[in-house]
Amino acid sequence: MSTLDAASTASTDHRGDPVTPAHQRPGDTAATDSVSALLERGRALATPELRAAVDRLAPPMDTVAAYHFGWIDADGRPSAADGGKAVRPALALLSAEAAGAPPERGIPGAVAVELVHNFSLLHDDLMDGDEQRRHRDTVWKVHGPSQAILVGDALFALAGEILLELGTADAGRATRRLTRATRRLIDGQAQDISYEHRDQVTVEECLEMEGNKTGALLACAASIGAVLGGADDRTADALESYGSHLGLAFQAVDDLLGIWGDPEATGKQAWSDLRQRKKSLPVAAALGSDGEAATRLAGLLATDAKKSQAEFEDFDEAEFAERAALIEQAGGREWTAQEAQRQHRTAIEALDSIEIPGRVREQLTALADFVVVRQR
Amino acid sequence: MSTLDAASTASTDHRGDPVTPAHQRPGDTAATDSVSALLERGRALATPELRAAVDRLAPPMDTVAAYHFGWIDADGRPSAADGGKAVRPALALLSAEAAGAPPERGIPGAVAVELVHNFSLLHDDLMDGDEQRRHRDTVWKVHGPSQAILVGDALFALAGEILLELGTADAGRATRRLTRATRRLIDGQAQDISYEHRDQVTVEECLEMEGNKTGALLACAASIGAVLGGADDRTADALESYGSHLGLAFQAVDDLLGIWGDPEATGKQAWSDLRQRKKSLPVAAALGSDGEAATRLAGLLATDAKKSQAEFEDFDEAEFAERAALIEQAGGREWTAQEAQRQHRTAIEALDSIEIPGRVREQLTALADFVVVRQR
Numbered sequence A, B: 001m002s003t004l005d006a007a008s009t010a011s012t013d014h015r016g017d018p019v020t021p022a023h024q025r026p027g028d029t030a031a032t033d034s035v036s037a038l039l040e041r042g043r044a045l046a047t048p049e050l051r052a053a054v055d056r057l058a059p060p061m062d063t064v065a066a067y068h069f070g071w072i073d074a075d076g077r078p079s080a081a082d083g084g085k086a087v088r089p090a091l092a093l094l095s096a097e098a099a100g101a102p103p104e105r106g107i108p109g110a111v112a113v114e115l116v117h118n119f120s121l122l123h124d125d126l127m128d129g130d131e132q133r134r135h136r137d138t139v140w141k142v143h144g145p146s147q148a149i150l151v152g153d154a155l156f157a158l159a160g161e162i163l164l165e166l167g168t169a170d171a172g173r174a175t176r177r178l179t180r181a182t183r184r185l186i187d188g189q190a191q192d193i194s195y196e197h198r199d200q201v202t203v204e205e206c207l208e209m210e211g212n213k214t215g216a217l218l219a220c221a222a223s224i225g226a227v228l229g230g231a232d233d234r235t236a237d238a239l240e241s242y243g244s245h246l247g248l249a250f251q252a253v254d255d256l257l258g259i260w261g262d263p264e265a266t267g268k269q270a271w272s273d274l275r276q277r278k279k280s281l282p283v284a285a286a287l288g289s290d291g292e293a294a295t296r297l298a299g300l301l302a303t304d305a306k307k308s309q310a311e312f313e314d315f316d317e318a319e320f321a322e323r324a325a326l327i328e329q330a331g332g333r334e335w336t337a338q339e340a341q342r343q344h345r346t347a348i349e350a351l352d353s354i355e356i357p358g359r360v361r362e363q364l365t366a367l368a369d370f371v372v373v374r375q376r
Helices: A002-009 A029-054 A062-070 A087-098 A105-128 A141-142 A145-164 A167-197 A203-228 A235-260 A281-287 A292-306 A309-313 A317-329 A332-353 A358-375 B001-008 B029-054 B061-068 B087-098 B103-128 B139-143 B143-166 B169-196 B203-228 B231-262 B281-287 B292-306 B308-311 B319-330 B332-353 B358-373
Strands: none
Touching: A029 A062, A029 A087, A029 A145, A029 A358, A062 A105, A062 A141, A062 A145, A062 B103, A087 A105, A087 A203, A087 A235, A087 A358, A105 A141, A105 A145, A105 A167, A105 A203, A105 B061, A105 B143, A141 A145, A141 B029, A145 B103, A145 B143, A145 B169, A167 A203, A167 A235, A167 B061, A167 B143, A167 B169, A167 B319, A203 A281, A235 A281, A235 A317, A235 A332, A235 A358, A281 A317, A281 A332, A292 A317, A309 B139, A317 A332, A332 A358, B029 B061, B029 B087, B029 B103, B029 B143, B029 B358, B061 B139, B061 B143, B061 B231, B087 B103, B087 B203, B087 B231, B087 B358, B103 B139, B103 B143, B103 B169, B103 B203, B139 B143, B143 B169, B169 B203, B203 B231, B203 B281, B231 B281, B231 B319, B231 B332, B231 B358, B281 B292, B281 B319, B281 B332, B292 B319, B319 B332, B332 B358
């Protein structure tokens, strides 16, 4: 795979922040401010339309969805909970600008992508048995499994509705890309689940799964605004390529945070991916390396795979810490940090093949930088 | 509601078969043969494309879906299990012909509607805890809840993919109608679930729920072929109206079979809707009537609503038989059979406003007749 071949030239300087791009250092506040403004703009423009879309749902699904998005608490009182980083809406608006259209043209795309993203969160949390998301109880935990299934289904259907009621040929093209991305997202979740029951997964399998589960929808977010803005397929494909590699960089960082992230920042339990026996990139890379740490890790994971989930959850912290240390000793942490850098660079390079306004190129670059330095 | 206002002129002759249209009697083999041929043509033309669509799914979802459709058994061996009545594909092909196009033009519509229908079956069986469908264990029972959720999601996404890759404006229109129908279907399931926890539901609420849950997708099946065949919106809307009333007739018969159906024929447990405390039409109509039977029924159902599902399932047959008898004494069975007739007639009348080939009109009428006389 070309992204793996690029490894030899990657920067290995990634202490401190998860991954630090060569042209941005912690403390580069101008770049951080610019990204905050982009994310905030995405939220400000997309949220009213997203709320209007959710208001179309029949009771009690509208309430359950509003809880999921953090607009109300479990008792139905208005709240302003953390609604997530909102990278996708920011990308969809930038994507419209990349095609020379006003950012507003990307709004239905931003809303549709957010609806699909949240459909997948609702279903994945239920399938994975995750009880917490963004520091709050998940929907299936508060409102029951049926509501998690139903409201997920409804958000998915709403996504197509929002786009297709634009009634234009570009909206048809955008919906087709979104549908294809959604199918890949579902494939990725299927692969992720099947990997949990295996004691060995290769780096290539892991990258394929993450490309489906995370890359495809970010790729769609990065191109949907352009498609709605009338861009040709070549431009949309280049933006998709940017988004796809951005997604893989995003996921590599997520995999680092899933093992070594600060629970206060991530809102997840310590060692959360290890607790779920996820075969994430650091694990796959560690297992694929030579040496004593890799051998010991493989032995432990082979035994872990035979345990029931209940036995496994009885582990004390030291047992997860031991696995995390072995992954690091076997090079899995370092390799994953480098992989994030490689994907980050490939994402930026994908923009070289198309003509887009200089300011938009800078903002897409800043967003890619943010994705790899984030702590949550 | 206009369909209810039409009640006074409806035929009350419905002994023997669930509901017998005035122009068709049991033993009218010509009509039966014609419908069998229509259903068989729908299956023959749609199934290869449906199988090709399902083959696109990543493992193990392709296998799980093949099990759901009855193409393989739980051990993966080829089988030819009952795949359902296939009313929707037959309608989609007829719909293309109604617009003057060849039936083949409706195939992607038939496949997309079948995919959405089966997405809803997979999720509904899980939400409702139904262990059997078409005489076989349901997917969640054989392959687990996660696969039922995932494969349902995948079938839904595939539906949009199949239509949109046609790449035409008509395909965009068809997808928009399908998406709207899917949202109504989900609304209907949400209403159905919420009604189970209530001890009283009006006939109007029940009809609204059934219009969403069953009417919307049959309406889409009856118009999608025409849309793909280039019909204008007026023609498509009239066909939707036919399909919507056909769906309500279909559901009224389903509600009769759900209480008084022969388990051998339906593949469901005896009194299956009563076991699930469904507030179906016979129940709603009985509760809405005057007299001692209605009062006694209301008292029993109010007590039932307070029981846990486990306590409720401990009921012996006599307790369900008592409820069924009270529903019948209170007129719920008779009213529902008449309602099926009313909806059947309104469906046929909806075709009067448009120009369609005479042979197609006869076949749409025969299909409507079949829907109300079926025993399963």
